[in-house]
Amino acid sequence: MLLGCIADDVTGASDLAATLVREGMRTVQVLGLPDAAAPPPEADAVVVALKSRTIPAKEAVEQSLAALRWLRAGGARQIFFKYCSTFDSSDVGNIGPVAEALLEALESDMTLYCPAFPTNGRSVYQGHLFVGDRLLSESGMQHHPLTPMTDPDLVRVLQRQTTHPVGLVAYADVAQGAAAVRQRLAALQGEGKRHAIVDALEDAHLRTIGEAAADLPLLTGGSGLALGLPENFRRAGLLQAQASDTLPPVEGPAVVLSGSCSRATNGQVAYMSARAPSLALDPLSLARGEQRVEQILEWARAHLGEAPLLIYATAEPEKVAAIQAELGRDAAGSLVEETMAAVGRGLVEAGARRLVIAGGETSGAVVQALGVTALQIGREIDPGVPWTASLGEPRLLLALKSGNFGTEDFFEKAFRLAPGGSA
Numbered sequence: 001m002l003l004g005c006i007a008d009d010v011t012g013a014s015d016l017a018a019t020l021v022r023e024g025m026r027t028v029q030v031l032g033l034p035d036a037a038a039p040p041p042e043a044d045a046v047v048v049a050l051k052s053r054t055i056p057a058k059e060a061v062e063q064s065l066a067a068l069r070w071l072r073a074g075g076a077r078q079i080f081f082k083y084c085s086t087f088d089s090s091d092v093g094n095i096g097p098v099a100e101a102l103l104e105a106l107e108s109d110m111t112l113y114c115p116a117f118p119t120n121g122r123s124v125y126q127g128h129l130f131v132g133d134r135l136l137s138e139s140g141m142q143h144h145p146l147t148p149m150t151d152p153d154l155v156r157v158l159q160r161q162t163t164h165p166v167g168l169v170a171y172a173d174v175a176q177g178a179a180a181v182r183q184r185l186a187a188l189q190g191e192g193k194r195h196a197i198v199d200a201l202e203d204a205h206l207r208t209i210g211e212a213a214a215d216l217p218l219l220t221g222g223s224g225l226a227l228g229l230p231e232n233f234r235r236a237g238l239l240q241a242q243a244s245d246t247l248p249p250v251e252g253p254a255v256v257l258s259g260s261c262s263r264a265t266n267g268q269v270a271y272m273s274a275r276a277p278s279l280a281l282d283p284l285s286l287a288r289g290e291q292r293v294e295q296i297l298e299w300a301r302a303h304l305g306e307a308p309l310l311i312y313a314t315a316e317p318e319k320v321a322a323i324q325a326e327l328g329r330d331a332a333g334s335l336v337e338e339t340m341a342a343v344g345r346g347l348v349e350a351g352a353r354r355l356v357i358a359g360g361e362t363s364g365a366v367v368q369a370l371g372v373t374a375l376q377i378g379r380e381i382d383p384g385v386p387w388t389a390s391l392g393e394p395r396l397l398l399a400l401k402s403g404n405f406g407t408e409d410f411f412e413k414a415f416r417l418a419p420g421g422s423a
């Protein structure tokens with residue numbers, strides 16, 4: 001293993017894994033914390049997918065440190081901590097606390113942060129995160145059910161989460177190349193800073209930053225920052241094998257489960273619900289016991305087939321706010337996640353073999369309930385969302401979509417592009 005990665009959610013992990021495969025690294029995604037004694041998979045890069053984005057910071061730190069120990073025991077030469085390209089976090093964490101703990105464990109005193117993902121419209125300029133032409137705080141992320149992002153200044157956001165000071169490597173340095181970035185990082189380190197937000201507007205900048213960070217024990221960022229890392233290993237003569245993104249064909253009934261309330265997912269659910277058998281979960285009815293998992297499964301079994309069906313909790317911000325006001329934010333989130341997990345398990349028991357799941361937390365809950373422990377990574381459907389195949393039995397095709405990714409017809413397109421299948 002050359003690169004060991006720790007991702008704070010499962011959709012982000014497959015996004016990162018897809019990037020590494022595309023850039024030529026044989027990559028395996030492991031779901032959840034592996035047993036300390038488990039041997040590492042045969043791969044150049046291993047991505048451990050945690051579900052640590054919104055759990056208490058202390059637990060996120062403990063799990064990330066355990067993942068770090070396992071990755072280092074497996075030979076990882078560099079560690080990559082992956083979070084969302086919209087920097088999803090709150091004032092208590094978990095990006096800052098996890099990165100500080102990893103730094104300390106690695107006996108390092110500098111790391112960088114770059115969530116930019118230009119292909120999907122995320123760029124960082126003067127430390128401010130943009131989604132398309134909007135600041136993060138006006139991008140829809142201010143309404144996120146669990147991690148509303150209301151401050152676009154990442155230096156400020158991260159500073160609220162860390163004990164050591166945060167600096168900025170601005171565009172002017174990044175545009176000059178890897179040497180200038182290294183110089184700036186050294187200067188920040190000289191000022192006692194341990195954390196540096198780094199600007200990036202296009203993929204070339206991410207490759208520059210990757211090159212500059214070749215010797216850093218720890219890097220943190222979105223999947224885009226991984227673009228430049230395989231080349232470092234290739235340059236050092238450590239990476240020779242070719243990565244393959246061909247998955248075994250899997251046939252069988254197709255379903256879409258959507259628990260994301262992000263803007264893009266709302267559009268995708270509206271598109272698909274007008275064209276396919278669809279059922280909406282209503283958290284208030286679920287809480288009152290009026291809508292139950294068994295009823296949902298009964299409906300689903302009657303519609304299960306080659307043409308995908310859709311089960312969703314996805315709702316517009318006003319509706320989510322009303323539900324949260326009644327049930328509480330975390331309780332509403334957990335209720336929907338537990339329901340989706342039980343529905344996912346019931347559907348696979350009923351024969352479903354191809355699943356698209358929308359939402360990071362939602363995907364984490366469902367794959368956990370399915371008992372999937374590792375994924376092989378296939379081709380991307382849209383940037384950041386690959387088809388994957390579970391390594392255990394029964395073999396499942398899974399596409400785990402982060403909330404804001406994908407075009408309006410993503411769900412339909414996913415099954416059109418599924419290896420071996422047709423919808």
Ligand code: ADP
Pocket residue numbers: 145146259260261262265283313314315319320323324332333334335336337358359360361362363401402403404
């Ligand atoms: P994303 O990838 O868009 O961030 P996530 O699945 O990570 O999506 O997060 C969405 C959260 O919102 C989950 O915890 C989910 O259970 C919760 N949720 C989904 N639908 C509703 C709803 N209608 N009301 C309240 N919370 C919801």
